Amino acid sequence: MHFKFSKNAQSFFSYIISPSGSHGASNQNKFEYQFDVYYCCALIGLAAVQLDEDTSDLNDLVEGYPKKYEDNKAQIAGLLVATEAKRLGLDVHSPKLEDLMLEYLSDDETLLSEEGIKKLNAYALKGYNLIHDYPLLDKPTSREEFLEAFNVAIQMYSK
Amino acid sequence: MEYPRIKTCIDTSVDDFISELYTPCFKWAERLDRGVGYFTSGWLEYNISGLSDFASRGGKIRLITSPILSNIDSDAIIASENPSEDFEKFENALNNSVTALEKEMKADILNAFSWMLYDGIIELKFAVPCEKLSDGNFHDKFGIFYKGHEAISFSGSINDSKHGFANYESLKVFKTWAGTGEYVESDIMRFERLWHGQDKNLKIYNIPTAIKDRIFTLRNSDRPYAHKSAPSNKWEHQDKAVECFLEKEHGILAMATGTGKTITAIKIMTKLFEESRIKRVVITMYGNDLLDQWTKQMRERFSDSDSALSNLRTRRDEVEHTIRTLKFKADNYKKGIEEYEVEKAEKIAQRNEIDKKYKDLNQEKNNIIKEIEKNKKDISAKIAEIMRLTKSPYLISQSLCDRMHELGASMTKLKLPKNTSKDFFTELAHSEKCVCDRCIGETEREAILRNAERYLGSNQQSVLNTIKSSISGCEYDSSLNDAFEQLSELQEQATILNNRFNDNEEKLIKAGGDKAAELQSRIEELTENIGACKKSLNVIEAKSDPYETLTKDNNLCLANEALDELEKKIAAATNTNRALRRKEIVEELLNRIKQETTKSLKAEIVRKTNEKLKSVITDDKIEIESIDKYIKLKDRAGASEGQTLGIAYCFLGTLFEDAELQFPFIIDSPTGKMDFAKRQAVADIIPNVFNQMIAFVQSAEVERFADRFYNNPDSQYITIIASPDDENVEVKYGKDYFDSYQREHKGDEE
Numbered sequence: 001m002h003f004k005f006s007k008n009a010q011s012f013f014s015y016i017i018s019p020s021g022s023h024g025a026s027n028q029n030k031f032e033y034q035f036d037v038y039y040c041c042a043l044i045g046l047a048a049v050q051l052d053e054d055t056s057d058l059n060d061l062v063e064g065y066p067k068k069y070e071d072n073k074a075q076i077a078g079l080l081v082a083t084e085a086k087r088l089g090l091d092v093h094s095p096k097l098e099d100l101m102l103e104y105l106s107d108d109e110t111l112l113s114e115e116g117i118k119k120l121n122a123y124a125l126k127g128y129n130l131i132h133d134y135p136l137l138d139k140p141t142s143r144e145e146f147l148e149a150f151n152v153a154i155q156m157y158s159k
Numbered sequence: 160m161e162y163p164r165i166k167t168c169i170d171t172s173v174d175d176f177i178s179e180l181y182t183p184c185f186k187w188a189e190r191l192d193r194g195v196g197y198f199t200s201g202w203l204e205y206n207i208s209g210l211s212d213f214a215s216r217g218g219k220i221r222l223i224t225s226p227i228l229s230n231i232d233s234d235a236i237i238a239s240e241n242p243s244e245d246f247e248k249f250e251n252a253l254n255n256s257v258t259a260l261e262k263e264m265k266a267d268i269l270n271a272f273s274w275m276l277y278d279g280i281i282e283l284k285f286a287v288p289c290e291k292l293s294d295g296n297f298h299d300k301f302g303i304f305y306k307g308h309e310a311i312s313f314s315g316s317i318n319d320s321k322h323g324f325a326n327y328e329s330l331k332v333f334k335t336w337a338g339t340g341e342y343v344e345s346d347i348m349r350f351e352r353l354w355h356g357q358d359k360n361l362k363i364y365n366i367p368t369a370i371k372d373r374i375f376t377l378r379n380s381d382r383p384y385a386h387k388s389a390p391s392n393k394w395e396h397q398d399k400a401v402e403c404f405l406e407k408e409h410g411i412l413a414m415a416t417g418t419g420k421t422i423t424a425i426k427i428m429t430k431l432f433e434e435s436r437i438k439r440v441v442i443t444m445y446g447n448d449l450l451d452q453w454t455k456q457m458r459e460r461f462s463d464s465d466s467a468l469s470n471l472r473t474r475r476d477e478v479e480h481t482i483r484t485l486k487f488k489a490d491n492y493k494k495g496i497e498e499y500e501v502e503k504a505e506k507i508a509q510r511n512e513i514d515k516k517y518k519d520l521n522q523e524k525n526n527i528i529k530e531i532e533k534n535k536k537d538i539s540a541k542i543a544e545i546m547r548l549t550k551s552p553y554l555i556s557q558s559l560c561d562r563m564h565e566l567g568a569s570m571t572k573l574k575l576p577k578n579t580s581k582d583f584f585t586e587l588a589h590s591e592k593c594v595c596d597r598c599i600g601e602t603e604r605e606a607i608l609r610n611a612e613r614y615l616g617s618n619q620q621s622v623l624n625t626i627k628s629s630i631s632g633c634e635y636d637s638s639l640n641d642a643f644e645q646l647s648e649l650q651e652q653a654t655i656l657n658n659r660f661n662d663n664e665e666k667l668i669k670a671g672g673d674k675a676a677e678l679q680s681r682i683e684e685l686t687e688n689i690g691a692c693k694k695s696l697n698v699i700e701a702k703s704d705p706y707e708t709l710t711k712d713n714n715l716c717l718a719n720e721a722l723d724e725l726e727k728k729i730a731a732a733t734n735t736n737r738a739l740r741r742k743e744i745v746e747e748l749l750n751r752i753k754q755e756t757t758k759s760l761k762a763e764i765v766r767k768t769n770e771k772l773k774s775v776i777t778d779d780k781i782e783i784e785s786i787d788k789y790i791k792l793k794d795r796a797g798a799s800e801g802q803t804l805g806i807a808y809c810f811l812g813t814l815f816e817d818a819e820l821q822f823p824f825i826i827d828s829p830t831g832k833m834d835f836a837k838r839q840a841v842a843d844i845i846p847n848v849f850n851q852m853i854a855f856v857q858s859a860e861v862e863r864f865a866d867r868f869y870n871n872p873d874s875q876y877i878t879i880i881a882s883p884d885d886e887n888v889e890v891k892y893g894k895d896y897f898d899s900y901q902r903e904h905k906g907d908e909e
Contacts, residue, residue, distance in 0.1 A: 029539075036546060043555055072550040074629035079552040079559060081626070082566035097569055101626075107618040111625065143542050144650055151643045158556045 001114045004058035004121045005038045009128040013037050015141045029142055033066050038124050040150050044131055045123030046083045048157035052126040055118075064109050077111040080104060080120055086159075130157055162336055163187045165311060170329035176317070177205050180330065184311060185209035188304035191220045192350045194286075195319045196298040198224040202319035203268050210271070211384040214280045223353050223363070224319075225297040226253060226285040249285070250367040257373055266379075273378040276371065278386055279395070284354065285364045292360040303346050308484055308712075309335045312346035338495075340488065341695040344713050355406060397423040405430060421456050433471075435724050468732045475725040478711065482718045485699050489715065492696040496689055503685040510678040516670045520663055527660045534653050541646045548642055553633035560635035567630040575623055584610065761786045764813050771809035775840045776802055783810070801833035808841055815849060824849040828857060835863040842867035861901040869894060 010017070017034045031037055038061055045051055065073055081097075081104055090096055104116035112120065134156070136149040163183040169176060185191075186209065203210065213220075226249070260269065275281040286297035301314035315330030317323040333339035333346070356363040396414075400423050404410045412420045431437040444450055553560035569575075588607040593599055599607070698713050711721040765783045772781055781802055784793035790810060792798065798806060815824070829845075830838045842864045845852055856865050868874040876897035880889040891900070 031546075040549065043549065043552060043559075046552070047556060047559055069550055072552070074625045075552050075563070075633065077622075078563050078566055078626045078630045082562040085566065085569075086562060093569065093572060095573065097573060098575055101575070101623060102619065105619070105622050105626070107622050111622055144538055144646060147542060147545055147643070147646065148650070154556055158558050 001108075001110075001112075001117045002060040002063045003035065003038060003117060003124075004055070005034065005041075005061045006057050006125050006128060007059050008057065009037075009041065009125070009132075010034065010059060012128070012132060012139055013146070015139055016143055016146055031143060033062070035062050035066050035069070037146070039069070040146075041127030041131065042120055042124035044127030044150065044153045044157060045125070046079055046127075047154050047159070048126070048130060049083055049087050049159050050126045050130070050157075051087070051119065051122035052129060053118075053122045054125070055121070058121065058125070073109075073111050076120075077105055077116065080112070080116060080123070083123070084119060127153075161187075162309070162334070163311070165332050165334070167332050167337075167339075168329060169315075169332065170327065171317070171324060172327055176324060176330070177209075180313065180332070181206050182209045184304040185213040185218070188213070188306050188311075189216075189218055190305040191218070191302060192222075192305070192347075192354070193220065193302040193319070194223045194297075194299045194350055194353060195302070196225050196296060196300060197318040197320050197323075198222060199318075199320040201322070201324070203272055204265065205324065207268065207271060207383075210275070214275060214278070214384040214386070218280065220275075220281045221284075221350075221354060222281060223284045223286050223297075223350070226256065226287065226364075249287070249364050250369060253285075253367065253370050254373075257370060260374075261377065267383065269377055270379050270381070271383045273374050274382045274384075276366075277375050277378060278382075283366045285366070286353065287362045287364065288360060289362050290360045297361065301346055301349075303343065303350060308481060310343050310347065311335075312343040314346065341691065341698065344698070348708060348710075394419060394422075397426060401426045401430060421452060425456060433474075433728075468729065471725055471729045471732055475722065475729060478718055478722045478725060481712055482715065482722060485713070485715050485718060489696055489699045492692040492699070496692045496696070499685045499689045499692070503682055503689070506678050506682050506685065510675055510682065513670065513675045513678070517667065517675060520667045520670055524660070524663050524667065527656060527663060531653070531656045531660065534649060534656055538646065538649045538653065541642060541649055545639065545642045545646060548639040551633070553630075553635055554639045557635050560633055563630045563633055567627060567633075570623065570627050570630075575627070584608070764810070767813040767816065768806070768809045771812060771844060772806060775805045775809055775844050776837070777840065778836070781806065786810075800831060801837045804829075804831055804833055805837060805841060808844065812844065812849065821850055823851040823853050825853045825855075827855045828860065829854045830856075830860050830864050838863040839867060846871065858901045858904050861898070865901070866898070869898070 013034075016030050017037055018030045018032065069076075081101055084104065085097060085100060088100070090100065104113055104119060105111055106113040106116070110117065131149055131153045135152045136146070140146040140149065163186070165180060165183065166174065169179055185206065191213075264272070272281070276283065288295050288297055299314075300317055301312065303310050303312040311332060311334050313330045313332045315328060317326070317328035317330060333342035335343050352358055353361065353363065397419050400410075400412055400414070404412075404427050412423055414420045414423070428437075428440050431440075442453060444453060548554050553563050584607050587593065588599070588604045590599060593603070698709065699715050701709055701714055702716055704714070704717075709717055711717040765786060769782050772783070779802065781795070781798055782793040783790055783806070785791045790806065792806075797803075811824070830841065833841065838860075846868075854865070865876075874894075876892070876894045878891040878897045878900050880891065880900070881887070891897070
């Protein structure tokens, strides 16, 4: 199952993300992986506890986590389940939490089930929409510009 | 002198070569030297108007061009080692070109060209590359217009053809009066070297006589311009022979009788003397006729000292003018060098000042760039740190961290993952007895499997455990927030650095990046000008000539030497002239004295002769009127034989009367048919006329002549008797024998 990101988002971040497989000198001020930007957008969506499940305009990004995210995949899965529980308003003592876990988690490399990845894609899409609404109105031209906006968005949209 | 205004660079795109170069130059110049790869009728056609005017003023064109040869012809000529064979091949090849000329050239242009060649207005030579250039063509394109000591040279890419004017072509123009004289001189020297065949990689051919003659036949009766001098120079061959001899420095003049070998030799000698190439000459010949011819022609030639002196003075004036011009140029160059040096020093000082400011700002710029680079590295490192931290979601914000902690707490409270797993019940369903030892039937088995789905498998338990343990250690801290703040600071620092960089750039521009470049460009220009002036000055003032490029026209030292030489010649010629004048006066005086003396002498001879005649010819009045080549008698046309003899004795007697030398007067048959009276008179006068006389007399002359001397004691008589019958000759001395023998044999002579 692929992580997926919207085509518009890929176009919007084209100045700061390397085309897949490209690692030249011209990519020095770009993120190493498109997944980096996807992940930041997903964090914004998760912080805001908002998702966008419109999958009509999604592109495959990557199958599985890039290696450098391997160590954090359990925390990411945990955050996804906690956020979904919060979004669905589940009581922390509700046995339904176990069902939710069974639905989103798996023993896959990513620790996420297909449904779990779909949910993370939906949060990433929403995160992109949020940061694009504000504060990143124009296409970012540098990583620092994006990260500054990311920091603002996290603080602004966190619940 | 009024100079034509010609641009220094002309191109076919912007300019009209005819109206902007050729027409004004033909109008101004006296001569044109042109070396051009291709010369065609098109150029003549375009310039015919300017050329006609130029030709009418006596202008001359020396043209070196590339012959249009086929590869076969060209190879044959280059390969030939025998000059005469080589020339023959060349002539054959050119014949084809003339045929093409006849076909292609417009009639009026052909006529003009033929006339100009005929009149010597256009002198044509052909260049064929050889040696190391044997694979190439003569492809040069340059020319020099001359007037007096001034000249314009031009060189560029254009050929003298119609096609040349249709291309994009350009020319650079140099003038002796516009500070580019050295380029003009260089072109002139190059042309002279080519014209005289001194470039070892080019064979230079005169236009063969046969080809020339053939072109001459292409003329019609109308010369298309007014011609200054005689239409043809019948002694042209002599001038060519002179030119050829001077070029080769030796030779034999093999010329037909009457075509001027002596004159040509004298012309060569004159030229060699004038150019100080020889000091003396040895002339040898066989026989007096040739000696007379040589003497006459040498006298004619060299006694024309006024003309020679005038020529020498003209040449001296020219050299003096050249020296003045060279000195003027040298002064200008020196002044130019001085001015350029002053300006250059000023510009260098200004540039150094700018350079110092510029250097400081450049140093600052480099420092800023280093700081910017460091800042970029710092930002990059900070971004890497941020990206590393964001991978831990609990560090994003306190709320996210709390959310994860709540999940962990719930899992603990719900005892997730539960210890009883789906695997236990699946295994139990397939056992025969339960853990409580009751038997498990089909109904129980189905119920156990159905409810096993409510429990997690062992792999799912492992996932939950992983998540639970990863959450359990999560503690939010400000590290990510701090990193963002540090990134922000670094970005601010980047902004400040960029502003500093831009400010510095503005200062650099103001401090004179452009100004320095402008100064540097001017300094380089001044350096070039100084170099060019020094080079030209060196040529003018050089004392030695290692490259043999100096001439009396471009070098003061040689010009002064030439002047000294001419002064010496003028002095010599002036002295010669003075001596000749004196000689002429003396000769004239002598002639006049001679004439007067002759006249007086003749009058005296006439007087004395007439006196003698009076006593010799008493029966007639005979008087000499004058003597001029012959004796002219007064008032009569002639005289008898006896009278004539008498006149002759009287005349001769008078002549010898006052002679310094004494010698015998020998007379054979002295009386002839003189009658007795006259015989006696003559016999009486002879002792008065001649101091010593030997007379051969016949027997008939004894009476009244020989016998008149019998009483003269100094007279001696010899009788010579020769017989016709034998060879005996008898000689008898003494008056007596003479008298008796003569009287006895009177009449024997008959």
